[in-house]
Amino acid sequence: MIVRFFIVFLTLVLAACAAVQPERSIGRDLDDTNASLSIKAAMTRAEGYALQGVDVEVTDGLALLTGTVPREDDRRYAECLAWSALAVRAVENEVLVSDPSRLRDGARDGWITQQVRSRLLRDRSVRSVNFNVEAENGRVYLLGIARTRGELERAAQHASLVEGVTDVVALVRVVGESAAPVARGERQAAACGGEPVPANADLPSLEAPEDVRTAPVTPID
Template sequence: MRNVLVLPCLLATLALPGCAAAVIGTAGAVGLTSVQEKTMGEALDDATASNEIKAKLLNESGARFAEVDVEVANGLVLLSGRVNEPEDRTFAEGIAWSSSRTVDVANEVRIEPPGGFMSNVSDEIITGRVRARLIGSSKVKSVNFNIETYGGVVYLMGIARDTEELRAAAEEASVVGGVAQVVSYVRIRDASGRPAAPITTEAPPPPTYQPAPDASYTTEPLSELHGANYEPGSR
């Protein structure tokens, strides 16, 4: 949800989860539930929480939090972007926890000077390319995944149907040009139809698999706090 970037969102319309929330809002989230793994109620809660948290940050200070992005998937709030001071990073996380719909917070905000327009455009282009690869993949139901990119790091969120879909999505993202790293906060829906909690470091590792020849990434289990990291391939 990059509210400070309108033009890149229009140019990269494939990056719906990263951009369109600022345009289509809650109604758009509801419209996607017919094909997403999440329910209408989950989509409404996520859209409401995202809008609420972003609005609180901008109301507090548009200058301090203009480059903080908020993405919510099944109650997990991902904060990414940049702030100038460590206390601003901590404050942003506190605002994220203030929403009654927040289940967990992943604070990926960096402390660094503003990146400027072109840096943000580059990230939006990467998001669009990753979205295009997910749409074109026969192994991935692309609408299940939210994509956020910051500084070349791609964050994946959402609900996967199974471990193989999760891994396939990470692999597709890892081979996109300009991607420095892929971090997955994707959850897997359990047999009851509810989104299961992310696999923690105490859980058994996921099944092994054979990666594509040009993709290189780790097989670390998902972590509730730090996500699963995938090293990009070269193409």
């Protein structure tokens, strides 16, 4: 089977005085967990919006939204709520506007997720603890931190080799790489249909994902 394979690299702008560690810290993981719970709770309380089909995963300050909703307004409001969590530095809205009858194969996605995690765990060239894996209808999302771009490419190739995977999207911060920031307030305002909300000065913004479909991939032995 030919796997359609592309990688989207997401790099974090580092604060000038911030110390960078190539590991996911306990404090960062706790912030991510609290942000995820906060967003899910807000979606549960949202009146007039059908958000029960939205899944939320926050890793290293990036909120990944997946699933399906019946209307574009629902999709946009889900992103608005994701931006409301102060620990969220960027939002990747992968929610689809689709017929409610479109079912997700949760069991298949769970199997794919476990297979990808297993491959990363067995590869000593990849620090698997720094990566989070999510699967949605055959599409695999990699989140977290990569020590080098080569490590990220290797992790992405592992995911692409799992049976049933159709796409690999890597939303990963590569240590030491930087890029021009995207205003957090403006992106939140666009999602919420209101005025820009000032970003917390302690939370650097993330640039938009860059599509690098032709990026070289390190061969796996």
